Amino acid sequence: MDGMNSSPPGPERHADAVASTAWSRRLGLRVPLVNAPMGGVAGGALAAAVTAAGGLGMIGMGSAGSVPALHRELVHVRETEGRFGIGLVDWVVAAHPDLLDVAIAARPAMISVSFGTDMRWVERVRAAGISTATQVYSAEEAKRAAESGVQVLVARGSExxxxxxxxxxxxPLLASVLEVVATPVLAAGAITTHADLAAVLAEGASGAWVGTCLAACTESLLAPSGRRALVAARGDDTIVTRAFDVGMELPWPTRFPSRVLRNPFAERWTGREDVLARDAHARADLAAATSAEDPAAVPIDAGTGVGAITAVRSVAEVIESLCATP
Ligand SMILES: Cc1cc2nc3c(=O)[nH]c(=O)nc-3n(C[C@H](O)[C@H](O)[C@H](O)COP(=O)(O)O)c2cc1C
Known part of the structure; x- marks a missing residue:
């Protein structure tokens, strides 16, 4: 990976830290961790903090991703000298192809494009000397992505x-993906503790792709009310739903619902998304409530590991607790 392998390979095992992996050493990372490119949460400040803490920081351009937003976030990773990544959403790139152009021109170490089947981006990104990643949900999909030339696969569990x-x-997903591909595989889904990380590395993952447990950090773009909601939530407070995507008329493929914190809007419409699609009043109410930041309606993405978030902490503190032996 261009620009990422200038650090010395480092010891097999850092004192009091998780083992490095062949992949993390190749990238010059001190810890085998990548933050998930969380749209609206993982901006340049969070990415820069993850890189400073020894992992690979990713800027997330989610469903609201745009060229101006990417430019805004890139300012924060200038000092990382290319030690950052950018995560994009397939259908957003299809609508705004210049987003991929700007991402490539920023010369990150890694670009991920997830949630699609059109893999033409892979060749372009690789030709620019940038590593490629995507999230997969089955062994077959992992095989297809690897055959398309994707260099890092993220096995993303339903948690x-x-x-x-x-x-x-x-x-089980990680085990089945590792069986069929030779490329590095990162594990994603409710990795919130040192034991979670150590377990997936022991099973053969090259690292972890961590979202929720970094979302409430001081460096995230999340509004203070969102951070408070994450801190207050327990592990069983999440729900998988398409209600927000339908309510906001976002063209997410039906295969990719979102796991969010339960709130009255999600409770009311989950499983009744087809009714919501026909109810213009309910959708207008959602738009009004979200712009007023009404917690009963604002979607807050979170995995089942959310119960492990007990305080708003810095990225450095969270990564230290993930990596250091308790
Ligand atoms: C707040 C939030 C926003 C997310 N936004 C994106 C996104 O824009 N693009 C993407 O590829 N994945 C996104 N994800 C999914 C992550 O890539 C990843 O699959 C997930 O965070 C891993 O599980 P965990 O949250 O339990 O760590 C998001 C996740 C969260 C929690």
């Missing part, structure tokens, strides 16, 4: 926060 297919829990 994960935000959008994703809800097909298999992480551990």
């Amino acid at each position: 994960g926060g935000g959008h994703g297919a809800v097909e298999q829990p992480l551990r």
Whole structure:
């Protein structure tokens, strides 16, 4: 990976830290961690903090991703000298192809495009000397992505926060993906503790792709009310739904619902998304409530590991607790 392998390979095992992996050493990472490119949460400040803490920081351009937003966030990773990544959403790139152009021109170490089947982006990104990643939900999909030239596969279990297919829990998914591909595989879905991280590395993952447990950090773009909601939530407070996507008329493929914190809007419409699609008043109410930041209606993406968030902490503190032996 261009620009990422200048650090010395480092010891097999850092004192009091999780083992490094061949993949993390190749990238010059001190810890085998990537933050999930969380749209509206993982901006440049969070990415820069993850990189400073030894992982690979990713800027997330989610469903609201745009070229101006990407430019705004890139300012924060200038000092990382290319030690950052950018995560894009397939259908957003299809609508705004210049987003991929700007991402490539920023010369990150890694670009991920998830939630699609059109893999033409892979060749372009690789030709620019940038590593490629995508999230997969089954062994077959992992095989197809690897055959398309994707260099890093993210096995994303159904526990994960935000959008994703809800097909298999992480551990069986990870095992089945590792069986069929030779490329590095990162594990994603409710990795919130040192034990979670150590377990997936022991099973053969090259690292972890961590979302929810970094979402409430001081460096995230999340509004203070969203951080408070994450801190207050328990593990069983999440729900998988398409209600917000339908309510906001976002063209997310039906295969990728989102795991969010339960709130009255989600409770009311989950499973009745077809009714919501025909109810213009309910959708207008949602638009009004979200712009007023009404917690009864604002969607907050979170995985089942959300119960482990007990305080708003810095990225450095969270990564330290994930990596250091308790
Ligand atoms: C707040 C939030 C926003 C997310 N936004 C995106 C996104 O824009 N693009 C993407 O590829 N994945 C996104 N995801 C999904 C993550 O890539 C990843 O699958 C998930 O965070 C892993 O599970 P965890 O949250 O339990 O760690 C998001 C997840 C969260 C929690």
